[in-house]
Amino acid sequence: MRVAMIGTGYVGLVSGACFADFGHHVTCVDKDAQKIERLERGEIPIFEPGLDDIVARNRAAGRLDFAVDLTQAVREADAVFIAVGTPSRRGDGHADLSYVYAAAREIAEAAEGYTVVVTKSTVPVGTGDEVERVIRETRPDADISVVSNPEFLREGAAIEDFKRPDRIVVGTDEPRAREVMTQLYRPLALNSLPLLFTGRRTSELIKYAGNAFLAVKITFINEIADLCEQVGANVQEVARGIGLDNRIGAKFLHAGPGYGGSCFPKDTLALTRTAQEAGTPLRIVETVVGVNDVRKLAMAKKVMNVLGGDVRGKTAAVLGLTFKPNTDDMRESPALSIIHALMDKGMKIRAYDPEGMEEAKKLLPAGVTYTSGAYEAAEGADCLVIVTEWDAFRALDFERLRKIMAQTVLVDLRNIYRPDEMQALGFTYESVGRGSDAAEGLAAPAVH
Ligand SMILES: NC(=O)c1ccc[n+]([C@@H]2O[C@H](COP(=O)([O-])OP(=O)(O)OC[C@H]3O[C@@H](n4cnc5c(N)ncnc54)[C@H](O)[C@@H]3O)[C@@H](O)[C@H]2O)c1
Numbered sequence: 001m002r003v004a005m006i007g008t009g010y011v012g013l014v015s016g017a018c019f020a021d022f023g024h025h026v027t028c029v030d031k032d033a034q035k036i037e038r039l040e041r042g043e044i045p046i047f048e049p050g051l052d053d054i055v056a057r058n059r060a061a062g063r064l065d066f067a068v069d070l071t072q073a074v075r076e077a078d079a080v081f082i083a084v085g086t087p088s089r090r091g092d093g094h095a096d097l098s099y100v101y102a103a104a105r106e107i108a109e110a111a112e113g114y115t116v117v118v119t120k121s122t123v124p125v126g127t128g129d130e131v132e133r134v135i136r137e138t139r140p141d142a143d144i145s146v147v148s149n150p151e152f153l154r155e156g157a158a159i160e161d162f163k164r165p166d167r168i169v170v171g172t173d174e175p176r177a178r179e180v181m182t183q184l185y186r187p188l189a190l191n192s193l194p195l196l197f198t199g200r201r202t203s204e205l206i207k208y209a210g211n212a213f214l215a216v217k218i219t220f221i222n223e224i225a226d227l228c229e230q231v232g233a234n235v236q237e238v239a240r241g242i243g244l245d246n247r248i249g250a251k252f253l254h255a256g257p258g259y260g261g262s263c264f265p266k267d268t269l270a271l272t273r274t275a276q277e278a279g280t281p282l283r284i285v286e287t288v289v290g291v292n293d294v295r296k297l298a299m300a301k302k303v304m305n306v307l308g309g310d311v312r313g314k315t316a317a318v319l320g321l322t323f324k325p326n327t328d329d330m331r332e333s334p335a336l337s338i339i340h341a342l343m344d345k346g347m348k349i350r351a352y353d354p355e356g357m358e359e360a361k362k363l364l365p366a367g368v369t370y371t372s373g374a375y376e377a378a379e380g381a382d383c384l385v386i387v388t389e390w391d392a393f394r395a396l397d398f399e400r401l402r403k404i405m406a407q408t409v410l411v412d413l414r415n416i417y418r419p420d421e422m423q424a425l426g427f428t429y430e431s432v433g434r435g436s437d438a439a440e441g442l443a444a445p446a447v448h
Pocket residue numbers: 006007008009010011012029030031032035083084085086099102103120121122123151152153154155262263
């Protein structure tokens with residue numbers, strides 16, 4: 001089949017390359033001419049493990065093309081995917097759909113013959129109706145079905161997620177569109193294709209409900225972590241203790257500095273706006289949004305407290321800037337809020353990230369010093385702060401760190417290390433939600 005992918009970002013490039021790998025012919029289109037030029041030269045504009053191989057392989061096989069203008073690709077396509085950004089709209093937190101509607105208009109102008117237009121971008125419930133209206137208004141004669149097919153891939157594991165998804169959700173009531181979508185995904189699993197067909201609005205809502213649920217789960221364990229610190233319990237053991245219950249499940253129960261990234265913050269916010277306008281506010285999700293915002297600043301306070309409160313002139317070495325490992329995506333990363341808050345209090349920042357520094361430089365204040373590695377960042381620092389759990393930070397040489405740091409203080413916001421080990425190494429150690437079970441000075445619970 002022939003596919004046009006409109007928007008060649010984290011989702012569009014991965015989806016396009018994977019569809020090509022299934023044997024389809026794919027053209028990835030992007031308005032950003034520089035991005036397309038780099039791709040034409042064989043460069044991959046984002047960091048995503050394995051993506052370079054799959055792009056090169058399918059380019060060589062003649063199944064993957066790139067273009068700035070969508071006309072030819074759309075004209076020839078059986079399915080056109082919209083995978084453009086849907087960021088938060090300034091001011092009100094709604095999803096900004098201007099890129100989606102602009103793409104829809106251009107697609108309508110170029111389409112020929114029966115074409116399935118598939119919204120892969122995360123869009124609020126009802127957007128498919130509006131995309132259809134825009135298309136019909138632009139080209140009343142066009143033979144087009146508008147389908148919702150939200151994407152669930154995770155950055156850092158995107159190819160694996162796309163090729164081995166838990167489920168593929170397709171929102172359409174039209175048999176012709178259903179057939180095209182089935183053909184597109186069929187190579188993925190000949191026997192047990194996990195396709196879930198729903199109505200279009202339901203499909204759109206599944207994406208938001210899924211992300212909101214995961215954000216609730218993370219925020220829940222983060223609040224439990226705060227409680228653990230106060231009552232002398234260990235959040236990792238609590239998470240294991242509840243996660244072994246199949247009804248709860250072990251995933252998304254890692255306490256940390258709060259969720260970030262290109263999806264959860266904007267999607268939770270947009271969902272609360274949709275719900276408010278529908279007259280059915282989602283109080284739990286609203287609370288989660290607020291709790292998560294405050295949490296990032298609480299992490300900065302943790303750093304200040306461990307250094308005795310007055311941090312002016314002191315230096316923090318920040319390890320990890322991206323919102324999670326194995327990506328270069330800095331959007332809404334907790335590191336941004338934490339570094340801003342520390343600099344506001346007069347701290348100097350030395351920072352290192354294996355892949356995210358180019359993006360970080362665009363978003364962080366000019367005064368940050370970027371280094372070539374973890375030890376270079378730690379040189380002369382009063383405190384080491386692990387914000388992102390890259391593998392490179394999992395086995396640090398603490399003897400070496402002791403020699404080069406001004407003070408032996410580690411704030412581990414991902415609970416990579418063990419408090420007893422760090423104590424034995426002579427480090428002042430602060431992590432998340434790991435009060436000692438034998439904490440002294442705590443009142444025993446009352447017996448009733
Ligand atoms: N990043 C993720 O992990 C992820 C996961 C699931 C869903 N999503 C959703 O997928 C969508 C895309 O996310 P992303 O992270 O890939 O965004 P992105 O910002 O990385 O990429 C979007 C691309 O679309 C291009 N674009 C915008 N308007 C265009 C137009 N009219 N024609 C051609 N190109 C155009 C931009 O230049 C950009 O390169 C969003 O709705 C997001 O919420 C993202």
